[in-house]
Amino acid sequence: MRRLGAAIAAVVMVLVALAIRGDWPFGGSGGGGGGTVRLVCTTELEAACTQLAEHDGDVSVTVEPAGTTAQSLVGLPDNQRPDFDGWLAPAPWPQMVDVQRRGKRPLFAKPSDAIARSPLVLAVRTDRKPVLDATPPCSNTTDWKCIGAVAGRPWTDLPGGQAAWGTVKPGYGDPTANATALLVLSQATSEFLDTSDYSRADLQDNDQYLDWLAGLERSVPKLAPSAAGPFAAMLQQLPTATYDAVGTSEADAGPALAAAAPDRRKQLTLLYPEPVVTADVVLAAVAESPNRDAADGLAGDAQLAAALARAGWRVPGQPPARGVRDTPALPRANGIPADPGALVALQDTWHGVPK
Amino acid sequence: MKRAIGAALAVLAVAATVQMLTPEVARAADCITVDMEVSPEKVDLLTDLAKRFNDSDRADLDGQCITVRVTQKSSGEGASLLADDWPNPKANGPRPVVWSPASSAWGQVVNQRRADAGKKAIAPAGSPLQLTPLVIAMPQPMAEALGYPNTPLGYGDILRLANDPAGWGAYGHPEWGPFRLGKTNPNFSTSALNATIAQYYAASGKTSGLTLEDLNRPEVDAFARSIESSVVHYGDTTLTFLNNLYRADQRGTGLTYVSAVAVEEKSVIDFNKGNPDGILDPGEKAKPPRVPLVAIYPKEGTLFSDSPFIVVDAPWVSAKEKRAAAKFQRFVEEPVNQKRVLKFGFRPGNPKVAIGAPIEAKYGVDPNQPQTTLELPSPPVLVGLIDRWGQNRKSARVLIVVDVSGSMGEPASGEGGATKLDLVKKAAVAALGEFKPDDDVGLWIFSTEVSRQEPTDYLELMPIAPIGSQREAMAAKINDLVPTQGTPLYTVTKAADDQLVQTFDAQRINAVLLLTDGKNEDERNNDLDGLLRSLRSRNEGQVANPVRVFPIAYGQDADLPTLKRIAEATNATVYDAADPKSINKVFLAVVSNF
Numbered sequence: 001m002r003r004l005g006a007a008i009a010a011v012v013m014v015l016v017a018l019a020i021r022g023d024w025p026f027g028g029s030g031g032g033g034g035g036t037v038r039l040v041c042t043t044e045l046e047a048a049c050t051q052l053a054e055h056d057g058d059v060s061v062t063v064e065p066a067g068t069t070a071q072s073l074v075g076l077p078d079n080q081r082p083d084f085d086g087w088l089a090p091a092p093w094p095q096m097v098d099v100q101r102r103g104k105r106p107l108f109a110k111p112s113d114a115i116a117r118s119p120l121v122l123a124v125r126t127d128r129k130p131v132l133d134a135t136p137p138c139s140n141t142t143d144w145k146c147i148g149a150v151a152g153r154p155w156t157d158l159p160g161g162q163a164a165w166g167t168v169k170p171g172y173g174d175p176t177a178n179a180t181a182l183l184v185l186s187q188a189t190s191e192f193l194d195t196s197d198y199s200r201a202d203l204q205d206n207d208q209y210l211d212w213l214a215g216l217e218r219s220v221p222k223l224a225p226s227a228a229g230p231f232a233a234m235l236q237q238l239p240t241a242t243y244d245a246v247g248t249s250e251a252d253a254g255p256a257l258a259a260a261a262p263d264r265r266k267q268l269t270l271l272y273p274e275p276v277v278t279a280d281v282v283l284a285a286v287a288e289s290p291n292r293d294a295a296d297g298l299a300g301d302a303q304l305a306a307a308l309a310r311a312g313w314r315v316p317g318q319p320p321a322r323g324v325r326d327t328p329a330l331p332r333a334n335g336i337p338a339d340p341g342a343l344v345a346l347q348d349t350w351h352g353v354p355k
Numbered sequence: 356m357k358r359a360i361g362a363a364l365a366v367l368a369v370a371a372t373v374q375m376l377t378p379e380v381a382r383a384a385d386c387i388t389v390d391m392e393v394s395p396e397k398v399d400l401l402t403d404l405a406k407r408f409n410d411s412d413r414a415d416l417d418g419q420c421i422t423v424r425v426t427q428k429s430s431g432e433g434a435s436l437l438a439d440d441w442p443n444p445k446a447n448g449p450r451p452v453v454w455s456p457a458s459s460a461w462g463q464v465v466n467q468r469r470a471d472a473g474k475k476a477i478a479p480a481g482s483p484l485q486l487t488p489l490v491i492a493m494p495q496p497m498a499e500a501l502g503y504p505n506t507p508l509g510y511g512d513i514l515r516l517a518n519d520p521a522g523w524g525a526y527g528h529p530e531w532g533p534f535r536l537g538k539t540n541p542n543f544s545t546s547a548l549n550a551t552i553a554q555y556y557a558a559s560g561k562t563s564g565l566t567l568e569d570l571n572r573p574e575v576d577a578f579a580r581s582i583e584s585s586v587v588h589y590g591d592t593t594l595t596f597l598n599n600l601y602r603a604d605q606r607g608t609g610l611t612y613v614s615a616v617a618v619e620e621k622s623v624i625d626f627n628k629g630n631p632d633g634i635l636d637p638g639e640k641a642k643p644p645r646v647p648l649v650a651i652y653p654k655e656g657t658l659f660s661d662s663p664f665i666v667v668d669a670p671w672v673s674a675k676e677k678r679a680a681a682k683f684q685r686f687v688e689e690p691v692n693q694k695r696v697l698k699f700g701f702r703p704g705n706p707k708v709a710i711g712a713p714i715e716a717k718y719g720v721d722p723n724q725p726q727t728t729l730e731l732p733s734p735p736v737l738v739g740l741i742d743r744w745g746q747n748r749k750s751a752r753v754l755i756v757v758d759v760s761g762s763m764g765e766p767a768s769g770e771g772g773a774t775k776l777d778l779v780k781k782a783a784v785a786a787l788g789e790f791k792p793d794d795d796v797g798l799w800i801f802s803t804e805v806s807r808q809e810p811t812d813y814l815e816l817m818p819i820a821p822i823g824s825q826r827e828a829m830a831a832k833i834n835d836l837v838p839t840q841g842t843p844l845y846t847v848t849k850a851a852d853d854q855l856v857q858t859f860d861a862q863r864i865n866a867v868l869l870l871t872d873g874k875n876e877d878e879r880n881n882d883l884d885g886l887l888r889s890l891r892s893r894n895e896g897q898v899a900n901p902v903r904v905f906p907i908a909y910g911q912d913a914d915l916p917t918l919k920r921i922a923e924a925t926n927a928t929v930y931d932a933a934d935p936k937s938i939n940k941v942f943l944a945v946v947s948n949f
Binding site: 259 | 459659724
């Protein structure tokens with residue numbers, strides 16, 4: 001009888017050990033039963049999301065380009081719901097999905113307020129900056145209006161430009177695939193149009209804008225596709241001028257530049273074009289998800305906030321990562337059109353211009 | 356007592372069970388294997404990094420160990436296999452989880468070829484592990500004759516020289532003879548693919564936006580043909596050129612072998628260190644060349660080989676393998692490992708690591724170059740460009756000389772009773788398909804007393820003539836071959852070389868493809884030194900009419916060292932087919948020279 005007791009005790013101990021290791025053999029999940037929150041993150045949030053998943057066993061993470069997620073969601077039939085519980089993405093990507101699902105139920109509940117923010121920057125080659133400054137369309141203000149005016153021109157056309165630099169090459173990524181790239185293009189568009197409240201007609205019925213956009217796009221070098229974005233490519237290939245000016249977020253460029261070897265760091269300068277536009281990270285819970293509350297709750301998760309800050313995002317109450325500045329102060333509004341449909345229109349317009 | 360023993364056993368059982376659940380023991384279970392196929396120039400580096408990873412505690416995924424296995428394949432061959440869903444892993448090696456060709460361009464080629472065949476893309480974009488720009492490597496005196504380092508040089512300048520009938524005479528150096536361009540085959544080699552792209556940009560006067568229409572423009576086509584006409588020979592790897600150039604340099608004849616070679620910057624460093632193939636064999640000591648190479652960074656811009664880490668998105672790759680691959684990628688990208696990348700002569704992919712030695716002037720390279728890049732053409736243009744090269748490449752004039760000695764009738768193990776000759780016949784017939792119609796190809800066989808008439812040691816089965824009109828007939832002749840007597844290797848090598856020299860065609864690559872499975876067995880002619888002297892004398896000097904002899908050492912009994920010397924005497928290279936089953940692949944590699 002006692003032997004039987006010992007054997008039972010042994011079995012119990014084995015099962016306890018299995019449970020501790022998370023290999024519970026009788027179904028469910030070791031970490032949190034059916035309560036694991038399935039989070040999809042855009043590529044630019046990979047570092048923060050990976051950290052979150054490593055620290056929180058109740059969260060599983062999938063990282064993919066915003067465009068990939070958006071494309072699959074826009075085409076999702078009305079009687080199906082996404083196979084995840086929440087989408088962490090720069091605004092207004094979740095709303096853009098819902099405006100494109102015309103006639104269907106919205107997929108997302110109201111997104112959270114901005115969890116983290118990052119101003120958009122222009123990374124320019126330090127040695128080219130004085131040349132741009134001396135060029136009339138720029139006149140000491142290197143912004144997208146300036147870059148758009150000189151893009152594609154030989155550097156030798158600009159005062160002090162060198163033949164070895166080739167042509168002026170901007171970069172910002174694919175705005176139909178990458179969340180930040182779309183925000184950068186919106187910033188450039190706003191600068192050209194002198195308004196951040198543009199509409200489809202402002203884009204598609206405006207020959208001047210279409211010519212400007214086509215010129216800008218033609219001058220973007222077509223490089224081998226890389227999982228790294230244009231800023232990473234620019235930094236990696238220095239001193240080669242893969243790009244002369246790249247638009248991205250401070251979160252992408254600031255920490256990477258600060259961590260780069262000194263010989264590379266000095267070759268790039270980060271500019272903050274005015275008016276400041278920000279990438280604002282929001283969490284959009286899937287409206288009909290059984291884990292909606294848990295997903296919503298992640299917006300206030302301290303671990304996520306800390307992870308985002310470590311990854312270079314500005315998060316209130318969190319220490320900034322190296323390379324993240326406290327200036328310029330961020331405006332209340334993000335500088336993006338209030339209507340997410342305008343961003344969809346921008347994607348459509350970009351798609352239509354000759355490249 | 357019994358109770359005490361029972362309790363103790365129970366405790367031991369529990370302890371053992373719990374112990375089994377610890378990560379250390381779990382590692383002993385089957386590991387997750389990540390097969391990684393890499394391009395040859397970085398196989399040593401990645402093998403080293405894989406070993407460090409496998410031995411570290413980083414090689415762990417959810418308690419299961421990870422084993423990264425690295426094998427090498429040329430980027431072009433890898434691309435062809437992936438486009439075709441990696442058939443026959445037994446022969447071609449395991450289907451890769453990770454593929455790291457020399458350049459991301461190959462990923463585009465794979466996806467385009469698959470799209471053309473109605474298949475899904477399987478080569479997503481990858482992050483660069485390391486970088487090295489394509490440069491034009493020139494012997495320093497030649498570069499200086501063109502104005503280096505003060506005058507910026509570009510593909511246009513180099514290629515115009517290639518078209519100048521006065522050759523180096525136009526630059527005051529007639530003793531260097533005509534301009535000779537070293538270039539590999541873009542179906543296999545990344546340097547060649549990049550050089551061909553650059554060549555078409557130069558021909559079209561563009562630095563971006565190359566289109567299919569550009570490729571079809573008559574003047575672009577003519578320019579491309581003209582450039583190809585200055586090519587010494589092609590090949591599957593630039594290392595052949597660099598090894599040959601190094602040997603020629605040591606003999607003091609480097610300047611008449613090749614004037615410029617399109618290679619990666621890393622190869623210039625290796626060459627100038629005295630280690631032209633980047634691999635030091637046991638006992639080998641690096642000895643700097645007499646005449647160093649310098650890297651010309653083309654003023655029009657150039658392309659980078661970026662060694663992307665591509666996790667293949669194919670059905671044979673599981674989600675777990677993808678995660679394991681990502682762990683290895685992060686390991687390789689760590690600064691400490693990226694410093695190893697630098698030691699191998701590559702520029703680190705991680706910008707946290709500064710570019711430093713050996714990327715420095717003393718090795719003929721410039722860390723502050725290149726200043727600008729060329730655009731990678733769109734995938735359809737890339738594929739069109741490779742196809743167009745196949746039509747425009749320098750024509751060949753090749754004599755295929757096949758050993759039909761008695762030993763060729765021996766069974767090739769593991770091939771269902773087929774003889775060595777059977778396998779050769781199959782491979783040779785397949786290789787005939789790689790020649791373009793206006794390539795001149797002839798066929799000899801050799802064995803002692805193979806012919807009743809003089810010369811009795813070899814027999815011309817097909818005269819050298821355009822293959823287009825005799826491809827089928829030659830295939831039939833090859834299929835009829837039967838093994839006979841001994842191996843008069845030196846006699847037939849000399850005779851074949853004589854034949855090509857006497858009928859030399861300067862507009863073509865003149866070469867002998869010599870396949871043999873044995874050593875010289877002809878007591879009437881045992882003069883290897885005499886043969887080598889003769890071969891060498893014809894391949895050196897400004898007025899040389901170089902005929903390259905590319906031997907294939909077939910089977911275990913082939914005299915590889917001697918065949919290597921024969922190849923080197925003609926600035927060619929030997930191909931080792933010790934495993935008869937490899938003969939198909941080897942034949943294709945040899946034919947890539949033409």
